[in-house]
Amino acid sequence: xxxxxxxxxxxxxxxxxxxxxxxxxxxxxxxxxxxxxxxxxxxxxxxxxxxxxxxxxxxxxxxxxxxxxxxxxxxxxxxxxxxxxxxxxxxxxxxxxxxxxxxxxxxxxxxxxxxx
Amino acid sequence: xxxxxxxxxxxxxxxxxxxxxxxxxxxxxxxxxxxxxxxxxxxxxxxxxxxxxxxxxxxxxxxxxxxxxxxxxxxxxxxxxxxxxxxxxxxxxxxxxxxxxxxxxxxxxxxxxxxxxxxxxxxxxxxxxxxxxxxxxxxxxxxxxxxxxxxxxxxxxxxxxxxxxxxxxxxxxxxxxxxxxxxxxxxxxxxxxxxxxxxxxxxxxxxxxxxxxxxxxxxxxxxxxxxxxxxxxxxxxxxxxxxxxxxxxxxxxxxxxxxxxxxxxxxxxxxxxxxxxxxxxxxxxxxxxxxxxxxxxxxxxxxxxxxxxxxxxxxxxxxxxxxxxxxxxxxxxxxxxxxxxxxxxxxxxxxxxxxxxxxxxxxxxxxxxxxxxxxxxxxxxxxxxxxxxxxxxxxxxxxxxxxxxxxxxxxxxxxxxxxxxxxxxxxxxxxxxxxxxxxxxxxxxxxxxxxxxxxxxxxxxxxxxxxxxxxxxxxxxxxxxxxxxxxxxxxxxxxxxxxxxxxxxxxxxxxxxxxxx
Numbered sequence: 001x002x003x004x005x006x007x008x009x010x011x012x013x014x015x016x017x018x019x020x021x022x023x024x025x026x027x028x029x030x031x032x033x034x035x036x037x038x039x040x041x042x043x044x045x046x047x048x049x050x051x052x053x054x055x056x057x058x059x060x061x062x063x064x065x066x067x068x069x070x071x072x073x074x075x076x077x078x079x080x081x082x083x084x085x086x087x088x089x090x091x092x093x094x095x096x097x098x099x100x101x102x103x104x105x106x107x108x109x110x111x112x113x114x115x116x
Numbered sequence: 117x118x119x120x121x122x123x124x125x126x127x128x129x130x131x132x133x134x135x136x137x138x139x140x141x142x143x144x145x146x147x148x149x150x151x152x153x154x155x156x157x158x159x160x161x162x163x164x165x166x167x168x169x170x171x172x173x174x175x176x177x178x179x180x181x182x183x184x185x186x187x188x189x190x191x192x193x194x195x196x197x198x199x200x201x202x203x204x205x206x207x208x209x210x211x212x213x214x215x216x217x218x219x220x221x222x223x224x225x226x227x228x229x230x231x232x233x234x235x236x237x238x239x240x241x242x243x244x245x246x247x248x249x250x251x252x253x254x255x256x257x258x259x260x261x262x263x264x265x266x267x268x269x270x271x272x273x274x275x276x277x278x279x280x281x282x283x284x285x286x287x288x289x290x291x292x293x294x295x296x297x298x299x300x301x302x303x304x305x306x307x308x309x310x311x312x313x314x315x316x317x318x319x320x321x322x323x324x325x326x327x328x329x330x331x332x333x334x335x336x337x338x339x340x341x342x343x344x345x346x347x348x349x350x351x352x353x354x355x356x357x358x359x360x361x362x363x364x365x366x367x368x369x370x371x372x373x374x375x376x377x378x379x380x381x382x383x384x385x386x387x388x389x390x391x392x393x394x395x396x397x398x399x400x401x402x403x404x405x406x407x408x409x410x411x412x413x414x415x416x417x418x419x420x421x422x423x424x425x426x427x428x429x430x431x432x433x434x435x436x437x438x439x440x441x442x443x444x445x446x447x448x449x450x451x452x453x454x455x456x457x458x459x460x461x462x463x464x465x466x467x468x469x470x471x472x473x474x475x476x477x478x479x480x481x482x483x484x485x486x487x488x489x490x491x492x493x494x495x496x497x498x499x500x501x502x503x504x505x506x507x508x509x510x511x512x513x514x515x516x517x518x519x520x521x522x523x524x525x526x527x528x529x530x531x532x533x534x535x536x537x538x539x540x541x542x543x544x545x546x547x548x549x550x551x552x553x554x555x556x557x558x559x560x561x562x563x564x565x566x567x568x569x570x571x572x573x574x575x576x577x578x579x580x581x582x583x584x585x586x587x588x589x590x591x592x593x594x595x596x597x598x599x600x601x602x603x604x605x606x607x608x609x610x611x612x613x614x615x616x617x618x619x620x621x622x623x624x625x626x627x628x629x630x631x632x633x
Contacts, residue, residue, distance in 0.1 A: 020284075028280060035287045043294035073297060076246055080290055083253045087286070090260055091279055097264075098272045110273045113352050 001049045005041060012038035024105050025095045032091065036084040040077045047073030117166060118175040121188040121241060123159035124198050127152060128234035135227040142221050146213060149226045153206040156233065160195075160202035167195035170607060172621040174243065182622050183304030187243035191618050192608035193448060197240045197375055200455050204367040205233045207583035211463055212360035214579040215470070220265050220358070228265070229364070232258040239372045243622055245293050245303040248376060252289065252340070256282055259369060263357050274353030281349040285339035292332040299325045306622035309383040309615055323387055330385035330392050334377070334399075341373025343433065344403040347426045351410060354425070355418035355475075359466035362418060366425050367459040371451060374432045378447060381436055382612040389439055397437030401531040404430030408538040417465045417475040417550070420542060421458070424501065427535060428454045431516060434528055438519050444609035446515030449601060453500065453508040453594065460497035460587040464490070467580055468550060477546060482555035491551050493581070496588040498547065500595065502540035508594035511602065 012034050019031030047070040055068045099105055131152025138145050167173060167190050177186040190198070209229065216225060235255030242248045260282075264275040297303055299322055300311060315323060335346070342350040350370070354362050377396075385392055407427025414420035432454070435447025467490060468483065469475055484491045500507035513536060520529040594601050611617060 020280075025276065032280065032283050032287070035284070036290075039287050039290045039294065042291060043297070046294050046298035073294065076294070076297070079246070079250065083250070086257060087253070087283055090257065091283065094260075094264060094272065094275055094279055097267060098276055101267070101269050101272055107276075110276065113270050113273045113277070113356055 002045060005045045005049065009038050009041050009045070012041065023107050025098065025107055026105060028107065029088065029091050029095055033084075033088050036080075036088070040080055040084070043073045043077050043080070047071070118173055120159065120163050120166065121173055121175045121190055124156060124163065124202065124237035124241060125188075125234055127156045127159055128230040128237065131156075132227040132230040132234065135230065136224075139224075140222050142218065145221070145226045149209055149230065150206075150213075152230055153202075153209045153233075156237075157199075157202040157206045160199045160237075163190060164195045164199045167192055168604065170611075172611070172617045174621045174625075182243075183302050183307035186247050187304060187306070187622055188241045189243035189306070189618065189622055190241055191611045191615075192604060193378070193612060194240045194375075196448065196452065196604060196608060197371070198237050200452055201233065201236050201240065201368055204364065204455060204459055205229075207587060208360050208364040208367070208459065208463075210579050211363070211466070211583045212579075214576040215358060215360050215466055217266075217358070223265060225262070225265060228258045228262050232262065232364075232368075236368045236372055240375060243305050245296060245305060245308075245380075249286070249289050249293055252372070253286060255369065255372065256286065259365065262361050263353060263365075265361075266357070268356070270356045274356035277349045278353040281339055281346075285336050288332060288339070289336035292329055292336055295325070295332070296329055299329065304622070305379065305383055306615075306619045310619045310623060312384055312386055313619075315387070326385065326387045327391060330381065331395070333380055333385070334392075334395070337373045337377045337380075338399070339373075341370045341377065341433075342403075342426050342429055343399050344406050344426075344430070347403070347407070347429075350426060351419060351422045354422040355416065359418070359462055359469060362422075363459045363462035363466070366421070366462055367455045370425060370429055371432075371455060374429060374436075374447075374451070377433070378436050378444070378612065382439075382444070383615050383618070393437050393439045396433055397525065397528055400430045400433035400437050401528050402430075403427070403433060404531055404535040408535045408542070411542045412538055412545075414542075415477045415549075417468070417477060417480075417546060418462070420477075420546065421461055421465065424461075424539065424542070425458060427539065428458065428501070430535070431513070431532065434532060435516055435519070437528070438516075438523055438525060440519050440523060441606065441609050441613055442515060442522065443519030444612055445602065445605040446512060446519055448605035448608045449515055450512035452601065452605075453512045453591070456587050456591055456594075457497040457501045457509060460584055460591070461494070461501065463584050463587075464494045464497070467493075467584070470576075470580065477549035479556060480550040481553040482551075484551040485554075489581075493584050493588055494547070494551065496591055498543040499540075500591045502543050503536045504540070506592075506595045508591045508598070508601075510595060511598040515602070515605075 016031045016034030016038060019027045050067045050069045053068045055064055055071050057064055102110060131148060134148050135145055138148060172191045174187060174189045176182055232255055235251050238251035239248055239255060242251055260279050263278055264271050300308055302308060339346045354365060404427050407423050407430060411420050411423035411427060414423060431450050432447050435443040468480060472480055500509040503509040503513040517529050517532055
């Protein structure tokens with residue numbers, strides 16, 4: 001299971017970076033979204049992939065018995081998903097405003113702040 | 117007393133909430149914003165006064181014992197940074213009263229400003245890696261909106277670049293943090309620091325990963341703090357928003373990145389300092405040189421100063437790369453100095469723009485003849501930035517250069533000194549073009565009358581000039597009486613290099629402290 005997810009994460013990174021290197025601004029944002037998903041899945045994998053093993057101490061025992069899924073990375077992902085959602089929403093609105101102002105989706109056309 | 121640690125975060129939060137409730141009530145908003153900034157500054161000063169004798173304060177949110185809960189820590193370095201940030205927050209808030217346009221003010225400038233201050237203070241005070249990520253995002257999202265608020269084309273263009281690269285950095289930060297948790301099983305900085313100081317308990321795999329992971333963090337923080345070769349978003353975006361936004365960005369945002377680098381590379385990532393800190397040193401040199409060369413080529417004041425931000429970041433990193441008590445003290449001192457100097461320069465630039473209507477050095481001129489006071493207010497931060505004694509920049513550079521010579525790192529010392537000369541050159545360029553040169557004919561006419569009209573009307577002159585005067589005076593005071601600041605920087609550096617107190621207070625004492633009245 002871990003190796004499958006490793007390939008999924010790797011594929012998402014590759015796709016995200018590929019999209020970010022395109023000239024279209026909307027693809028740039030989609031690339032960022034894919035990278036965000038890849039990172040969340042990566043943290044998910046860090047917390048160990050086990051099914052039916054909740055991190056609850058059984059009756060009479062003092063500690064957890066292996067294997068169990070670590071709940072902390074899952075809590076981290078929840079936070080990261082919410083933050084990522086907000087950031088991506090802002091980025092989408094920004095790109096829309098950019099398109100309405102410049103009438104182009106091409107990142108090579110928006111160079112006025114770099115040239116002098 | 118420990119609850120004081122929450123204050124720099126809670127005060128801006130409450131202020132921002134009040135400001136949102138007072139939407140479009142511009143006069144009351146200004147008042148509330150100023151009250152919020154003053155209280156933040158007082159809280160930061162109080163916090164600093166507790167920490168300055170050498171104490172480390174820590175508090176666990178909801179009394180969850182470390183390393184399981186969220187920890188806030190203040191050692192000398194973080195308390196000093198909070199103090200400087202609060203001071204700059206107050207200064208720029210006053211300045212912006214004169215430069216804000218009604219549209220931006222009506223659409224949430226004030227609340228966003230305070231949320232950004234909250235994020236900055238949170239990032240300085242947090243003792244937990246994931247929590248730091250969250251504070252970074254708080255700071256980033258408000259800076260995104262502050263940068264693009266107004267929706268001019270250049271702002272949007274700068275915004276796209278700034279937003280994309282900073283979101284990329286956040287993703288890297290998140291990945292690195294996930295891997296750090298996978299490697300060490302904890303994200304509490306003090307806990308990480310303690311384990312790294314007992315390398316015999318770590319496996320070879322963990323030790324190896326703890327030498328690799330810093331590079332991922334270096335990328336993430338490097339983008340945020342505009343290191344070579346990751347700085348391109350900064351000169352492409354910092355000159356686009358109104359000048360008070362640029363001033364507060366230059367004072368705080370990149371410095372938070374450097375603060376985080378200093379924190380993690382002294383506390384946590386010390387497995388192989390020969391390897392990691394040499395990389396830091398090389399990057400420091402390249403950052404200085406590329407930044408200043410970019411600045412020399414510019415003829416627009418804000419762009420020129422933006423490149424100088426990059427160049428000065430190199431000096432801050434140089435102290436970390438040298439990794440000795442004196443060099444880290446130099447970094448701390450330099451941080452205080454550069455935050456003051458850089459923002460003062462942007463603020464003076466704003467005054468010039470106010471009078472002459474342009475930032476273009478070719479069109480500016482004649483300010484020396486028409487206003488001696490403005491000339492002095494530019495002269496002090498500019499030559500402090502270049503490192504002319506007896507201003508604050510001299511001592512900062514002196515500490516760094518001396519540390520470099522003591523360690524025999526002659527290459528970086530040569531770079532630092534050469535970059536100083538180029539800094540002086542580009543500061544002289546602004547001086548010669550905007551102040552000394554006679555006014556170019558046919559361009560915007562600036563005469564003494566116009567300046568005195570702009571600067572004499574109490575409503576604009578006081579908020580415009582008061583912050584600059586105070587900052588410039590501080591730079592002279594720090595320069596002439598450098599001893600107390602140097603002593604505090606030395607103390608901060610010693611705590612960074614020997615974080616026993618930091619670790620003990622967070623992990624072993626805070627439970628008892630938090631319960632005591």
